Amino acid sequence: MRRAPHLQVRMLGLLTVLALLAALLVGRLGQLQASGPDEAAGAAAAPDTRTVAVPALRGRILDRDGVPIADNDRRTDVTIDRRVLADSDDGGRALVRRVAEALDRPVDELWARTTLCGAPGAADPPRCWPGSAYVPVPVVEGVAKTEALALTETPERYPGVQVVTSPVRSYPRIAGGGGAPQTIGYLTRADAETVAESDGTLAEGDLAGAAGLEQHYDEELRGRPGQRVVRVDGRGVVVEEVSRTAAQPGRDLVTTLDVGVQRAAERALADGMADAQDRDRPATSGGAVVLDLAEGGVVASASRPTYDPAVWSGPVTQERYEQLTSGGDNPLVDRVLGVAQPPASTFKAVTLPGAVRAGVDLERPVPCTASYRIGDREFRNFESRAYGTISWHQALVVSCDTVFYRVAEQVWRDQGGIDAESDHGDPLIETARSFGLGEATGVDLPGEVDGRIPGREWKREYWEQTKDEACARAEDGYPGIDDESRADYLTRLAEETCRRGYRYQPGDEVNLSIGQGDVTTTLLQMAQVYGTIARAGSEPQPHLGDALVTVDGQQEELPAPEPEQVDIPEGSGALIRDALADVVTEGTAASAFADADLPAWSVAGKTGTAEVFGEEDTSWFVSWGPTSDPRYVVAVVVDEGGTGGSTAAGIAADIHEHLAAHERG
Template identity: 45%
Template sequence: MPHRSRLLLVHVLVACMFLVLLGRLWQVQIIDGDRYARAAVEDHTRQVVLPAVRGQIVDQRGRPLVRNRTAMTVSVDYITLSRRPDNGRAVLRRLARLLGMPYREIARKVRLCGPKVGKPCWAGSPYQPIPVAEGVDERIAMQIVERPEEFPGVTAELQPVRDYPEGGLAAHVLGYVGPDSTRGGGPYGVRFVGRDGLEASYDAELRGREGSRQLVVDSAGQVLRVVREEPPQPGATLVTSIDAKVQRVVEKALERAVRKTRPASARSGAAVVMDVRTGRVVAMAAYPSYDPSVWTGGIRPADYKRLTSAAHGQPLVSRAIQGQWPPASTWKIVSLAAAVDAGYDLYGRYDCSGSYRVGDRSFRNFGGIGYGFMDLRRALVVSCDTIFYRFAYDMWVKDERAKRPAEPMQRMARAFGFGAKTGIDLPGEAAGRVPGREWKRAYWEQTKEETCKAAKTGYPSLAKTDPQRAAYLKAVAAEHCATGYLWTPGDAANFSIGQGDVLVTPLQLARAYAALANGGKLFSPRIGKAVVGADGRVLRTITPPVVGRLPVSGKTLAYIRDALAEVPRSGTAAGAFAGFPLDELPVAGKTGTAEAYGVNDTSWFASFAPADKPRFVVVVVVTQGGAGADAAAPAAREIWSGIYGLEGKRAALPGGRLTDRLPDLTGGAK
């Protein structure tokens, strides 16, 4: 009987297990069957991005600055190679010999990016062809196509790539494209995005809309069929305010000016041309520059090292918006406006002595020359320093006695747009610096530990090669350690003539002079003018916004403009403009000579023309170029001649006229 009970219990247990199994089969096949079927299919599907043809970038008349061209591109199928016994190494070696490339370079390009795999690597989908060489000769490409047994998984076909018909023209403005590092690898493929310049700022419009292709693959990764495909939509065209002819004039003039400087290792500079009426940038250049085609197909490590190397002048730096220097005497338009706003007589006469004592230190006029009493107009024309020292010291004394210092010069500088980014439609812009009491204390707090240490130990390594400079730096460190938090009379004096800790970018100075020239409107500059769809429709227009107005009366602005019109005739720029047809094109401007210990002066010239009815601003800076009249002013003269067709040059803009109409992109460039 017990045996029969145990047998019955076993039968019951077995029956229950079968019932549970049948119930589970029912759930899997009937209730959840669709879900598991979908999961099985999804497990064998892959989605690949189909990149859109990127839109072009053109100048104000429709001349292409960046466009697309077809290039013979050799690509490798990662899956095919990975299935070979040696992971495709033999194939890649044969391919490297055929293309004349190092094997290591190709091998690094086709490996998949990951936590332990640094660039260069492939950040896209392994199911996409991986490009390893572009612009391949068609005869070489045919050898690949005709010998599939030697090059399995290798293809050669025409593909669109970025093309620069003007070479390196406006390279810093245009920028470049590269793989989107924020998305990485995975099933979605690689996306090329703008990484700098206009390519980055207007990436969403230029990129277009990607398509996609859904593939079914087997367990080995072999593609079985295409399930679904959505075609990409091409990107829009960006019309800019850049004029290619003016840009070429500016770049040539800047290069000539910079190449004359010594030492060669310090050669750099920048220039900006802006429309004072609209705030649009007509040309913007930096030196040294580079050819943006170096990015096409992926930049080589050696090229990237060269572009970022200080020994080669860091050509990747856009000095027009990222370079920061003391503006020197070009700054005096700010100091004069601040002095008049503080109550000094616009039509008064002031002593331009050879030197002026500020606190316990004597500040000299340039060259130690005294000119006697003069009005403020003459003070700008001859660039008298001591008059502005007096203004600054008087304001400093008044602020020291006040409970809340007014800092009128700093306030006016900020109203001119200094100390803040202009908001131009380019990435990476620097803000410059407007120093004052708060900044001085904050800077001291940040650096006092380091400078107090230097005050004690000095600079032993530098003392071996340059004892005089080492002693100077040690003395500066000792002073900063003890009283570096104080805004001194000397700081105020230096501020008044654009020296000391003041820093500006060439674009900031151009914007300030544009506001002076147009009667007080402070623009946020723009380079983009319009976005035009692939079908020719204008998707949006881009207008530089007015972000402020100078707190300066029209009478004072007119007075300053009149004074600057005399600078190229009889002032500090007279030598640089000797023989220039000023009666035909009256140029107004201001030289600047920024001094720094141990190196040559930085040369500035800020100008606008025609002086009586301003249309353009031209600003040039040349590092270690000497006085403002030595390098920057002659370069500006060359630019003005090139724009208007003077001194035997062909006019880049006949009559100084820009077009207000958008170019007809369907009919070709004009």
């Protein structure tokens, strides 16, 4: 009995606590009843709800006339509701097996798709599902509608299974060419970093631009996703949709490309490389670009090896992905702007203005000998025979190397010879850089490389980075190379590099003068250089984006980069333009243009044949037309294609023929 008062006190305290909790609950209910829209939205984010992104329809990529190059299509997919899988005694295995049998697909493949990438026990990518856990999982993508009939006709056998349509990228021009796959690019699933940087416009599992225009203009093309707020149970399975916000479609991108010219460039490049292979040239890869000199727009950009971009419209197997991304002939590489290599004699159009800056008198005849000796090394006249004393005009027409060797050696001596440490004042190097070489053009595409104008500073930096390896090779040689002559050559080269690799030798300046040695440029850079010469110093700025268009037709013009002015020494520009016109009629490209209607569409251009150790020569031709009123630059390169006149010039001739017809209408 003495304990009774204590018990009463404890009961009274408990009742007091319960009363307080009840008062708090009533107060909170009153708050919710009086709450506004913002607080209601907060309630939707309660612990038992999840927000799921609704992807926006991606904008299309169009040519200059509005012809779709990358479009949107509908794909038929088969999905399974995760709630049905979770509610099944066997986790849904029997259901997945029935679906697999109906569609004649491997059961393991479909079951792997039901697992979430990164979750415990999930299948390895790309077999698992990389998307959201709160949407029906697409176990099979890209099903033929006839296949899907087996599921829709007997729905009782397939509870939770739906046949749905999903938007997917399509490439309508690829069947007949003109798809420009390396330029257009492709889409891949966004990784966590891309999602985090997207400012809410991308969600986990969404597609994002991974190359080309798809990547550069990804933000404009992707639009803004909508949202679904769903309620989930304790297992994380969706049981109800609470609300939905519509997505905002992306904008279409109008480009400077012309699908007709693009198709012609792709066909000419493919045919020209096949012809070179018929002549026992490997012709392993190549590129062709057409630049509009009136506006600076890229009209066509072709690259080989190539591929059908439709491969990205459905699931990509690991094997197929490795085929696309591995090996030396990677078809995803854009060989117009993503590869830099020696431009050979096409570079002489850059060297000649540099020679004028060095004090050369273009009116004075020059000797074109078969070879030219500097110290104990003899440099031969690669692309042409000895012509005796000739004019500078003729030196370009016949592509005489030794004329340029003499200038280069004199420039090297004037700079201070072997003791010079700075490139400042070197007229050949400074002229090349004034044309924009050694740095990217700034075209609105990812993956552009800078190229290289090698000088004294570069050579010392490169030697410091590589001398340890060179010295090790000088000691050990190249035991892994079976070709003894090549192994011996490389060993001697390593020995020289180890001892004196930092020195800028006269041979370095000589090689620079004819676009060989360590100098590298992209095809797009050389197209820009020749456009600058054709327009007497007004440098075109390559670009592809022209306008953005909303779904309701509102158009936003994209500002075209303004041309820059390059100072070309007086007299040299006119000489180059006249000489390069004669290259096509009587010089190293004459045979390639023998059947062309040059009176109607005159062309000026320069061949180049780059020597590559251990491989066939690289074939170059850079040109413009018509010469009377330059409108287009056409530049072509073919790796291991032979001489410039035998392969690249012929490809360019075919493209010019199409451009002439195109302009006539």
